[in-house]
Amino acid sequence: MKRKILIIFCSILLVGILLTGFLSLSLIKANYSNLLDDKIYTIIGLSIIIGLLASFVLAYRFINKMVGPLVEMTEATKQISDGDLTKRISVNSSDEIGKLATNFNNMAIRLSETIKELSESNINLSAVLTSIINPIIAVDNNHRIVLINPAAEQLFEVSAEEAKNKHILEVFRNNILDEELTHILENKIERQIEIFVKIPQEKILKIYTNLIKPKNQPDKIIGVVVLIQDVTEIRKLEKMRSGFVANVSHELRTPLTSISGFIETLKSGAIDDEKTKRRFLDIIDIETERLTRLIDDILTLSDIENTKHRDTRQKILTSDSIIEVEEIMKSVAKAKGIEILSEIESNLPALYGNRDWFKQMMINLLDNAIKYTISGGKVHIYAYEKYNKIFISVKDSGIGIPKSDLPKLFERFYRVDKARSRKVGGTGLGLAIVKHIVLSFDGKIKVSSEKGKGTEFTVIIPINNAVK
Ligand SMILES: Nc1ncnc2c1ncn2[C@@H]1O[C@H](COP(=O)(O)OP(=O)(O)OP(=O)(O)O)[C@@H](O)[C@H]1O
Ligand SMILES: [Mg+2]
Structure with a gap:
């Protein structure tokens, strides 16, 4: 460009000089043919200088007019490409x-409008993607990631920058998802599947796939949007619920079968024998009682689970409540030849929660200690304050629990020895109830046991649960 300008500039200059020279020569020839030689040269010289100046001004103006806007345009394109769209x-x-x-200028206006529209829609899109709690990934036809939202970044522990343009297998090492992408791209279908993954914990993910088709070319497929839903908790709860229903049905059926069996036997003649009648009626009585207790326990458990524990915030005088339960259970223990000993700090700080549940928790723990300790044994209750927490422990010298059973102890209907528990009237819900009550106090429960030696359950409740 600069060379072209120079050539144009020199050409104008030359034409100007030649033209001026030619004109001055013609003038001299016509009017001053009798003048002295040196004067002629002066005139020619002057004419050339004037011509030079005139053509210089002319060339400058011409070039400026032609090149000025082009230079400005070059500058402007550079500034626009640098991001200044104004x-x-x-x-x-x-x-x-x-x-x-x-x-x-029109092009620059259109460009700035288009970029504004695009950035606005981009902001909206990223706001939508960020606010969606489900992980979302979009991949192209080669399974390369073109988009990943923050939830997916979190799930796969990868940043969007790291994930972009990478093959799905590099980010999510799961063949099933990759095979699924191949399948739906080949068959042009959209569907849902569930997969088990380890990232690093075990999870069940529900994967929804949708083909990406450009608006103006609905027959063309340019990739797949993958929406992921973590259904681990849902499936776990479903499994627990169906397990619970199966357990409840079984537990209800057992006494009912027994009751109906004995009634049947009585009806078919046994009622005439006074001794048999008494024995059968006693069994029916025990089974009916078990049935009632079972239903009561199920209702208590569902009540504790369904009530937001913050709803009930009664003041519980901790020491007094524990002593009250001790008194109630002492008679049960005495009947079995078991002694209850206690070391309960007086004036323990008050707790806040459901008063009846607190007592129920103590009853269940003491009931177990008595139930699973043979005659002549001892049960200790300790209650003290330490580290701004209340520690309540119930220790017995009973049959103990094998180590392998400890992790499952608080599950509903779990019994170490089913037959034995049934014999002593256990439903297997006592400790599940205790666990939920402890949770309602933001507390924890620990168990330590040695088979044949005894068991100790310790409940730890934070004192400041009142101010929350
Ligand atoms: N102090 C204990 N010593 C030994 N085993 C215990 C003790 N406490 C609980 N267990 C074991 O844990 C199991 C579960 O206890 P849990 O209180 O939940 O049920 P349960 O006592 O059988 O029935 P219930 O619902 O009537 O309390 C018991 O069946 C028993 O095997
Ligand atoms: Mg029990």
Whole structure:
């Protein structure tokens, strides 16, 4: 460009000089043919200088007019490409260069509008993607990631920058998802599947796939959107619920079968024998009682689970409550030849929660200690304050629990020895109830046991649960 300008500039200059020289020579020839030689040269010299100056001014103006807008345009394109979309060119001519400048300005306006629209829709899209709690990934036809939302970044422990353009297998090492992508891209179908993954914990993920089709080319497929739902908890709860229903049905059926069996036997003649009748009626009585207790326990458990524990915040005088339960259970223990000993700190700080549940918790723990300790044994109750917490422990010298059973102890209907528990009237819900009550106090429960030696359950409740 610079060379072209130089050539144009020199050409104008040369034409100017030649023209001036030619004109001055013609003038001299016509009017001053009798003048002295040196004067002629002066005139020629002067004419050349004037001509030079005139052509210089002319060339400068011409070039400036032609090149000025082009230089401005070059500058403007650079600024626009650097991101300054407000840059415009001043147009002050109606010739070709003026039209070019006008078109350039229009183009810059359109460009800035389009970019604004695009960035607005981009902001909206990323706001939507960020607010969606489900992980979302979009991949192209080669399974390369083109988009990943924050939830997916979190799930796969990868940043969007790291994941972009990577093959799905590099980010999510799971063949099933990759095979699924191949399947749906080949068959042009959309569907849902569930997969088991380890990332690093075991999870069950429900995967929804949708083909990506451009708006103006609905037959073309350019990739797949994968929406992921973590259904681990849902499936776990479903499994627990169906297990619970199966257990409840079984537990209810057992006494009912027994009751109906004995009634049947009585009806078919046994009622006439006084001794048999008494024995059968006693069994029916025990079974009916078990049935009632079972239903009561199920209702208590569901009540504790369904009540937001923050709803009930009664003041519980801890020491007094424990002593009250001790008194109640002492008679049960005495009947079995078991002694209850206690070391309960007086004036323990008050707790806040459901008073009846607190007592129920103590009853269940003492009931177990008595139930699973043979006659002549001892049960200790300790209650003290330490580290701004209340520690309540119930220790017995009973049959103990094998180590392998300890982790399952608080599950509903779990009994170490089913037959034995049934014999002593256990439903297997006592400790599940205790666990939920302890949780309602934001507390923890621990168990330590040695088979044949005894068991100790310790409940730890934070004192400041009142101020929360
Ligand atoms: N102090 C204990 N010593 C030995 N085993 C215990 C003790 N406490 C609980 N267990 C074992 O844990 C199991 C579960 O106890 P849990 O209180 O939940 O049920 P349960 O006592 O059988 O029935 P219930 O619902 O009537 O309390 C018991 O069946 C028993 O095997
Ligand atoms: Mg029990």
